[in-house]
Amino acid sequence: MASKAVKTLITPLGKENPVFVQILGICSTLAVTNKLENTIVMVLGVIFTTTLSSFTFSILRKVIPARIRMMVETLIIATYVIIVDIVLKAYMPEIWQQLGPYVGLIITNCIVMGRMEAFAASNPPGLSLIDGLASGIGYGYVLLIIAFFRELLGSGTILGFSVFGDWWTNWSIMVMAPGAFFVLAIFIWVVKGRMEE
Amino acid sequence: MKQVSFFSERIKPVIIMAVITIICISLVSGIHLSTQELVIANEGLVLKKAVLYAAGVEIPSGNAEVNELYEERVEEQMDESGDVYIVYGEGGSTGGEIEAYAFIAPGPGLWGEIEMLAAFMPDLKTFAGIDFIKQNETPGLGARITEAWFKEQLRGKQPPLVMNPEGTESSASTEIDAITGASRTSDFVLSIFNEAGLRAAELEKEGM
Secondary structure, three states, X not given: OHHHHHHHHHHHHOOOOOOOOXXXXXXXXXXXXXXXXXXXXXXXXXXXXXXXXXXXXHHHOOOXXXXXXXXXXXXXXXXXXXXXXHHHHHHOHHHHHHHHHHOHHHHHOHHHHHHHHHOHHHOOHHHHHHHHHHHHHHHHHHHHHHHHHHHHHHHOEEOOEEOOOOOOOOOHHHHOHHHHHHHHHHHHHHHHHHHHO | OOOOOHHHHHHHHHHHHHHHHHHHXXXXXXXXXXXXXXXHHHHHHHHHHHHHHHOOOOOOOOHHHHHHHHHHHEEEEEEOOXXXXXXXXXXXXXXXXXXXEEXXXXXXXXXXXXXXEEEEOOOOOOEEEEEEEEOOOOOOOHHHHHOHHHHHOOOOOOOOOEEEOOOOOOOOOOEEEOOOOOHHHHHHHHHHHHHHHHHHHHHHHOOO
């Protein structure tokens, strides 16, 4: 049991990473990674949602008839995402304003529903919680690495603090969506090359 | 083949779905209601800070102090086309002189509506300053309209304005700097500035 829990925790971080192996959640990877601060909030929102959605769905998995399974999944995800949205709006209004519609779009993040379907639907709540958490972290650290390079090269700053100073010319492409494609592609190339070795 | 009863095939899924929906909605509504006051206060505070900033009043750090200063210095007046915020100098609305007239100037942006707060000097021709209340422009590009240098350059400018490339450090009273890499956003905000100028001229005609 313990070894299964450890395995569940570790695989989404590397071998079955949702972003660079399963290529899921790319939409938000492109959208929110141009500023590290926004990315951190987005990542926390996704981790919260995947963890609790998988956990909740796993508790209910034996009660829910197969034909309404996906409707229930969407409803559970939407509930948690709206909770994140409301809490941000109340306690972190400035970040909420910057993230705009992207918080709501966590609902459509394939990782959340993907883990519920692939794992939580056939595993006990404890393991599902670990799987949801690990998938969220696996998604999150990739986003943070991408955001780090995009903000550094695109704005010359890290978390809003100037790193390069005045001599640096910002790479505008890095703060636009295509910049994320380049950084993500390079990231996948480097990581996959390492994995194959 | 296993026989499935009508109840478990048709009725049970509906009941379960309804129960889960009710639980989820209650949860979300509960959290919404418990944070509603805070959300409204936040929205009010954003507007109050914008009015004070645009009028060139120094904003205190605490929220309670902002509310207090706003109460003292700003008078809200209903106008046919929206609220006008009259900002008074030291002495407040009872003894101070009028420093600025402010109003909300909305307009389209690249991804969504931009809501700007425009403050004009008492002549209603010169910008006292501006602030953005709502915008969804591209972070790092169009969203740079919220950076201090961009907003500060409006102080003392007289619409209709024209834009120069970023870095020109436009000094003429009808010229401002645009944002590199955000031509569309720059165009949108320029038209909001100029529309605001027209609205200010109307206020002057109304005898403000």
